Every structure is written in C-alpha cells, then in structure tokens.
Amino acid sequence: MKDLCISLKQLRYYLTTARHESLRQAARELKISQPSLSAQMQKLEDGLGVELFERSRGGVTLTPFGRDLIKQAQQAVNAAEAIVDAANFATKGPSGTFRLGASPTIGPYALPWILPEVHKEFTSVKFFVREEVPDNLAEGLYSGRYDLILTTLPLKEQGITIMPLFREPLYLVMNKSHPLATQQSVDGDQLEGVEILTLEEHHLLFRQVEDLCKQFKAELLRDYEGTSLDSIRQMVYMEMGVAFLPSLYIRSEILDRDELSVHSITGEKIERMHALVWRDSSPLRGFYRELGGFIQGEIERQFGGDVGIL
Numbered sequence: 001m002k003d004l005c006i007s008l009k010q011l012r013y014y015l016t017t018a019r020h021e022s023l024r025q026a027a028r029e030l031k032i033s034q035p036s037l038s039a040q041m042q043k044l045e046d047g048l049g050v051e052l053f054e055r056s057r058g059g060v061t062l063t064p065f066g067r068d069l070i071k072q073a074q075q076a077v078n079a080a081e082a083i084v085d086a087a088n089f090a091t092k093g094p095s096g097t098f099r100l101g102a103s104p105t106i107g108p109y110a111l112p113w114i115l116p117e118v119h120k121e122f123t124s125v126k127f128f129v130r131e132e133v134p135d136n137l138a139e140g141l142y143s144g145r146y147d148l149i150l151t152t153l154p155l156k157e158q159g160i161t162i163m164p165l166f167r168e169p170l171y172l173v174m175n176k177s178h179p180l181a182t183q184q185s186v187d188g189d190q191l192e193g194v195e196i197l198t199l200e201e202h203h204l205l206f207r208q209v210e211d212l213c214k215q216f217k218a219e220l221l222r223d224y225e226g227t228s229l230d231s232i233r234q235m236v237y238m239e240m241g242v243a244f245l246p247s248l249y250i251r252s253e254i255l256d257r258d259e260l261s262v263h264s265i266t267g268e269k270i271e272r273m274h275a276l277v278w279r280d281s282s283p284l285r286g287f288y289r290e291l292g293g294f295i296q297g298e299i300e301r302q303f304g305g306d307v308g309i310l
Contacts, residue, residue, distance in 0.1 A: 005048070010047075023037055023041075051063050083283075089283065095124035105152070138155050141160060160277050164310040171270075173250065181261045191216035192216065196243065
C-alpha cells in the first residue's frame, strides 16, 4: 500500500482553486489567507510530484494534469464525506444541516410550506437552502456543494438518483385587457402570432416555453426575457405580452389579484416534472428516499389541487 502524501484538506483547497482559477477568490471562499492557500497548493504539488497550476501575475491556470485530476479528486472528497455522514447517521440518526439546492422557479413557492413540516417530522434535521438554475444545481450536487437538490427535470448527469415527486401544470397568464382574456380556455391556434414572455435561456422553463411557441406558432419575445417569474408577471401587468407560468407560482402570487387572468389551453396537458435528487454514492440514500416520500406526502396534502403527485 502506497503512503499517502496528500490530505483531504489539500484536495478540497485544490478543487476550490480549480473552480475559480483564482487564489484570491478561492481563499475568500475558504476563509483563509491567500498565502496559506498558496502554501497548501505547493505542498500538494510537491506531494504528487507534478504541477497542477500555471502561475502568473494574472492568476493561476490549470495544467493539463490539473484538469484531469478534478474528477478523481472530487470522488475522493465525496467518498471521505460519505464515510463521515454514514458514521454520524449510524450513531445519531438523521441529524445536522443538509445543503439543499433548489430551482428558483419552484423552491420559493413550495419550500416555505414544506420545510417547516419536514423539521417537525425530523427534528434534528436542518436545511441550508440555496437557489440556482438546474444546470448549476446538477454540477453543485456532483461537486459536493449540495447534498440534495429539488429541481425540474430532465437532468443529464450520471451517478445520481432521481426521485420524481410531482407534476406541475403551466397555465397561460395575461392581462385582463387582452382580447383572449374573456375565454376560460384558449384554443392553441388562437396563439398564432401572440407575443409570449419567458425567462432567460439558462432556465429549463425557457426551453419548454420555446417549444410551446413553436407548437402554437406564437412569437417568443427574446428582447424582453425575464430574470425571474416576478419580472415576467410585472411585464404581463404592463401588457407587454402573455406568459406560461407554473401553477404553484400562480397559487402564491397571482390568484388574489385582479389585473391578471389565468387560462388553460384547450385539449393540451402542459406541465413540468420536479424531483428530489442525490448522489448514488451517498450512504444516506435510504434517509433521502424516506425524506422524499415525506415531502411528496406534504406536497399532496398542501398543493394537491394544483399539482399531480407521481
């Protein structure tokens, strides 16, 4: 057996530096001084006998070997953290703070109602919640920034377990002054040429709305993409277009207002699917599945009329 000449701390520091390609930014995230980080990176390179970074006045750049090492280093760190998690779970049961990533188009409109109930059921469990778009959530789950993610499907990452939770309908929302606003249900062919607002393209909702615009021959307003669902709603208020918005957002933000109307599309079942996702390698996967089942039950209890449970 080979003697270990590197530490997990050094690997964590290396992965953070590799992500930022900046010692200054990495040191700030790690809450250590830049000289301390630089010294640890030098020790790691000395222990491995190879250079991981090219250093210049402008910062650091990964060498080819430095790039190739990222996957193995991340697997090593994840495995070490999994050992600690398994030991804690064996001695204390589900406890501690879990890092939960959530899509910004679902998290704010579901988690405030769900997490208090989760805490009542699992009293020793807390969640640090951060919102990111689905592509970043998947990367964060793989890299270990998150223990779990609540996200919209599909996901393309490997090595993850996907537990589908519920389907969420999308409805057409428009200002009540719009010519189609008098109809309870809108025919798809009536959307031809209608201007549709949506989020920026790094959101999965953008891709779904783009497909709907192609299907109904509507006009996607690329010059007025919203940064959030709230910004889209404001533009609909100002009669800049209409929008497909998720049912839980509508439930939370629109139904008690007078200026907007909500419509289904005749004969169409427009929806998106949400899931709880974790790494296959996690020793807490049994608990995560139990947690997912509890969350699913709460979603059905609290939102059953607005979503479809899977």
